Amino acid sequence: MHTLVLLAALSSQLTFNTRQQENIYTITPVATLAADCQCTLTLVATKTGPSGKSSSHQSSELFIKAHQAVDLSQLSLNIDPGDSVTVTVTLSDGKAFHLEQQWQKPGKS
Template sequence: MHTLLLLAALSNQLTFDTQQQGEIYTIVPVATLTQDCQCTFKLTAFRSGQNGQTNTSQSSHVYIKANEPAKLSRMSLNISPGDSVTITVTVSDGKDIHLEKQWASPGSV
């Protein structure tokens, strides 16, 4: 059991810090890497609902210091019942590090 905890602590991680207040969701992707990285960060958000569909993306170059959680972006979205939102985040240095994680709103398929 201790070996699994140690491996988890030593691996690169991409997580989402999510807060909800009513229909407003604040989503913050956070990267924690085991080595310093001059990385490319890409975020894509897809939303569908009664009013149609939207697809947005952003990308940038970021410096992530080893073993320090780095907040990569911050999004606040009004997600109504019946809306489906999927956010995909990718962090890569083009060589050794390639992380991708997806967040889906409650009720998304």
């Protein structure tokens, strides 16, 4: 049983589609899972820059069908030069399945 859970986690993917228009970044986390999952999605975005620090936290319950790429959320951020941004997305079934991935935009000095 644990081997099957491990294989499902290893063959599941969490990626990011990112679009940029001037300073506006649109970040879309995309999940493709090896098995159906009734999951909790958690998205945490942290932005630090010359104007200070801000963070956003989103959480939702969703059902993800196996082998289908699913857009989980969409986040648009104004990222100026000097801003550092980290977006962390976590999918979990509250039991054995846990998948986490980060998107980062380091600040420029």
